[in-house]
Amino acid sequence: MKGKVRSLLEWRSGVVQEAPLAKKDFFSAKKNGNENQAREVKHILQIFGASGDANDSEFSAEIGHTRVSFWDCLIDKEYLNFLQENNLPYTEAKTENSINRISGTASNPRQTERVPAGTQFSFTLSFKQFEGDDEALLNTLLKGLKLLEWDSLGGSGSRGYGKISFSQLTINGEDAQQKFDEIQPF
Template identity: 45%
Template sequence: MRLEQIKEYNGTLELVSGLHIGAGDTEMRIGGTDNPIVKHPHTNEPYIPGSSIKGKIRSLLELASGLIALRRGADGGPLGLRDFQGAPEEKQGDCLDLLRLFGISGGDADKTGTVGPTRLIVSDAFLDKAWRDDAWQQGLPFTEIKSENSIDRIKGTATNPRFTERVVEGAKFKVSFRLKVFGGDGDLETLLFKGLKLLEMDALGGSGSRGYGRVRFVFDDPETQGMYGAIQPF
């Protein structure tokens, strides 16, 4: 196994709708929200963890592959080495590509080196400087507090109010993907782009079924953008 190249894809993630990726803050402050978003500890500006992007595209690609039905574990976790080893021959190639792109658990003993190291590195996405500076100059907020309620079907009244923090629609973040290319790998570049296309069709973060988390990717390099635009996820 020999590392031949590391490809880098830089671009912008634009929010088509408000985005909520929770911070897991259990402390409720007076006048605050009970569902805050993750923010940088120094700047207090919102950002998107690379793990959130990577985890969601992995989940979507596994669903699209049909391999979830072959899961050998009892939980709903990601595909692992046991799933590859137990998959039908016609599905092993797809499973191997997914495991090579996203990696396997440290508990999986890949003694033959079939999978090897994780190929995909996804960086944390921070606010685009031009967008951030423009918002500052106009006095526009980076986030909003969205109020939601449940509806009592009998009385027709709102109950259980909750307040969710979201990054505002239109916000832009800089994204960076790096792809390690080893001899013998399949077309992992196309697989990555398919995952990003699926993410555009689905949602990132929480409450996607309620319209949150719609995103759009635009790459800095015109050639990369052309390749990405030509991808059909199905």
Template identity: 45%
Template sequence: MKLEKIVKITGKIELKTGLHIGAGNDSIHIGGVDNAVIKDPVTKKPYIPGSSIKGKIRTLLEWATGRAGDSNPFATTKDDDPIARIFGNGSNSGKYKVYKGGSTRASFSDCQLSEENNKKLEEIGYTEIKTEVTIDRISGTAAGAGPRSTERVSAGAKFDFEVTYKVFDKQDEENLELLLLGMKLLEYDALGGSTSRGYGRISFKDVTIEGSNKRFDDIKINNDSFKKWEFKGER
């Protein structure tokens, strides 16, 4: 196996609605926010973890290509499977140890706030607090423990986006299009938490692809987009 080239995909992620990716803090602070967003420990500014983008695009592509099954990531013994090649095999135990497809092709960087919108966001503290309450459908009154406050990055914020993609052979070159289709799917879906309530709608802006003649704006989703990569047969 020889590395032929590394393709670099860069651009901006612009928030169309507020984004919440949780910090994983289970402690409760009186008068504080119930659900805080993840922030850089040094700058205290919110960012989008590369793992969040990778995981969501992988999930969408597993659905689109018929690979979604149980709650675990797709795993296979086939070295040429496109999902396993792009994102890594879904299991490191049992029979899937025989997978020898090599290095995970796509590497997603954490997305930091773009400098171009830092001043505007700094004025409002980078985030907003949204208070929500569960309504009893019968009585029409608040149910449960009452209002909960959720922190989210405000709509309009932009983040710097970067993915590097390793190409070892012709199949990797072809699979690059599948990765770009996954990015398009993410624009149709949403990122982070509470997406069914309108959070996390995003769009990719100013996307450049170094090392390939593909253009993100030329990628379209239709009924035939994923036929080439549909899952058939045994794992």
């Protein structure tokens, strides 16, 4: 999840590349005078961290430590009890095939194991806010989570797999769902 959110934010920033953003990308954006892009690259690096080439005191002082940690998403305990009480599966097999567009015949049958739609997971992430951090960092992370809702998680997203939504979001124990629902990342 962490990599997907980072990737979506990099796409949104307009500086996506094969490898995750790094120190050189931050200084390149600053040098080119594109302040908005430099700010977005900086926020992404502050939130998700920079690669090991970041041993540079000027850079380290400006970026600081990684702010976010994503934790395992386990099936919600109440939902798990519901599955067990109703003898429902935790996963399902979806059968697919390819259709020859000329002859109209099916070929290449295969099964994909997936989590059934509607499965509920408990999700936790830790976000560190250091002295001098402003609300923009947290807002950038929330935009990334909203982009994930608009996209998909895992493989076969173009087939409708991996659609997720966040509900009952809290920040420091306080309800943040309405704030999240109102986010427009673009």
